[in-house]
Amino acid sequence: MFRRLSSCHNVDDMRLLAKQRLPAPIFHYIDGAADDEVTYRRNTQAFEECDLVPNVLAGVENVDMSVTVMGVKLDMPIFCSPTALQRLFHHDGERAVARAAEKFGTMFGLSSLGTVSVEEIGSMFKTPKMFQFYFHKDRALNNAMIARAKEANFDVLALTVDTITGGNRERDLRTGFTSPPRLTVGSLVSFILHPRWAVGYYTHERFELSQLKDHIKEGSNISVSVGEYFSTMLDQSMSWKDAEELRHAWGGQFCLKGVMSVADAQRAVEIGATGIMVSNHGGRQLDGSRSPFDQLSEIVDAVGDKIDVILDGGIRRGTHVLKALAAGAKACSGGRMYLYALAAAGQPGVERALGNMRTEIERDMKLMGVTKVSQLNRDMLRFRSAPGFQRTCS
Numbered sequence: 001m002f003r004r005l006s007s008c009h010n011v012d013d014m015r016l017l018a019k020q021r022l023p024a025p026i027f028h029y030i031d032g033a034a035d036d037e038v039t040y041r042r043n044t045q046a047f048e049e050c051d052l053v054p055n056v057l058a059g060v061e062n063v064d065m066s067v068t069v070m071g072v073k074l075d076m077p078i079f080c081s082p083t084a085l086q087r088l089f090h091h092d093g094e095r096a097v098a099r100a101a102e103k104f105g106t107m108f109g110l111s112s113l114g115t116v117s118v119e120e121i122g123s124m125f126k127t128p129k130m131f132q133f134y135f136h137k138d139r140a141l142n143n144a145m146i147a148r149a150k151e152a153n154f155d156v157l158a159l160t161v162d163t164i165t166g167g168n169r170e171r172d173l174r175t176g177f178t179s180p181p182r183l184t185v186g187s188l189v190s191f192i193l194h195p196r197w198a199v200g201y202y203t204h205e206r207f208e209l210s211q212l213k214d215h216i217k218e219g220s221n222i223s224v225s226v227g228e229y230f231s232t233m234l235d236q237s238m239s240w241k242d243a244e245e246l247r248h249a250w251g252g253q254f255c256l257k258g259v260m261s262v263a264d265a266q267r268a269v270e271i272g273a274t275g276i277m278v279s280n281h282g283g284r285q286l287d288g289s290r291s292p293f294d295q296l297s298e299i300v301d302a303v304g305d306k307i308d309v310i311l312d313g314g315i316r317r318g319t320h321v322l323k324a325l326a327a328g329a330k331a332c333s334g335g336r337m338y339l340y341a342l343a344a345a346g347q348p349g350v351e352r353a354l355g356n357m358r359t360e361i362e363r364d365m366k367l368m369g370v371t372k373v374s375q376l377n378r379d380m381l382r383f384r385s386a387p388g389f390q391r392t393c394s
């Protein structure tokens with residue numbers, strides 16, 4: 001079926017439009033995950049095994065869905081997680097996502113593997129900004145990235161802690177995905193079959209990894225797989241001491257992205273982090289690991305009064321956001337919920353995705369009988385207990 005943006009009413013619709021418009025290796029890079037993708041599927045399924053219990057007759061004509069997280073106020077309780085290589089998905093890349101995030105008053109996350117520079121994003125956008133930090137072996141590169149993000153007035157530094165080695169992304173192995181794309185007979189055929197993408201990619205500024213290009217050859221036009229990049233460029237000796245030193249060097253709002261255990265959440269508090277993103281990298285790293293929503297309540301119970309807990313991953317609906325907030329998250333974040341839209345239609349696509357999400361959250365809050373995020377609580381959640389699993393939310 002031929003699809004268009006005006007008929008995209010949800011994340012799944014955007015996914016199908018992205019599939020139609022992208023060369024297969026690029027679509028599967030976004031859509032895929034590790035090993036058998038069990039964790040990836042569970043990240044969304046977890047929300048479906050928990051039901052909302054609404055209240056009625058609550059006078060809900062005016063809804064305020066704003067939240068304050070890590071010192072920044074967001075007009076909606078979900079923000080754009082940092083993701084790599086955005087100009088590969090659509091030629092406007094990060095610029096399109098940041099403009100859309102600004103329009104909706106939410107935070108934009110820029111990746112260390114971003115394709116637009118921190119300086120440009122910092123100077124062009126007033127919306128809250130997170131810089132996502134990969135801890136490289138090259139200390140000069142690490143120091144330069146911190147200095148540049150500080151100078152560009154980013155609000156939050158997020159250290160990603162779940163990519164100590166590359167996840168086994170078998171779809172990428174099958175398609176031969178590399179960044180930038182390697183020209184082979186197969187990829188050429190795929191580009192010819194997707195002329196809109198190919199014209200956009202080849203007629204705009206040359207692809208680069210803007211935060212890395214002055215330091216490593218992989219930052220320019222040398223094609224590498226993302227798994228190779230994680231395994232060879234990032235420092236596997238990274239420890240709590242390094243994270244603490246990074247927090248000191250940054251000196252502002254500091255978050256660990258990819259915390260899943262209570263013990264690690266407690267250590268994040270000890271080193272002075274102001275936020276944690278409960279995340280398994282969208283199922284792209286350790287398959288078989290628990291989903292963020294399944295794990296959320298125990299983390300909130302342990303540290304929710306000491307640090308801002310953010311639920312990252314699996315969110316496809318406004319009700320998923322409400323469930324996470326009711327369980328105690330301060331805010332939510334997501335990648336594919338806006339990436340499919342970016343690939344499908346650039347900035348108008350991301351605006352439509354965020355608009356759909358905002359409309360759903362507003363409608364769902366009214367149907368739940370709440371006018372503020374702070375009114376959501378665990379009394380409004382019921383878990384369908386699965387045999388053999390401990391119920392962690394009371």
Ligand SMILES: Cc1cc2nc3c(=O)[nH]c(=O)nc-3n(C[C@H](O)[C@H](O)[C@H](O)COP(=O)(O)O)c2cc1C
Nearest residue numbers: 030081082083084111160281282313314334335336
């Ligand atoms: C295509 C893609 C690229 C990503 N790149 C990065 C990245 O560069 N740094 C990072 O910390 N997380 C990255 N992530 C993970 C996201 O920040 C986020 O944790 C994940 O997408 C959440 O799962 P969701 O897509 O189900 O919302 C990426 C995810 C995707 C799908």
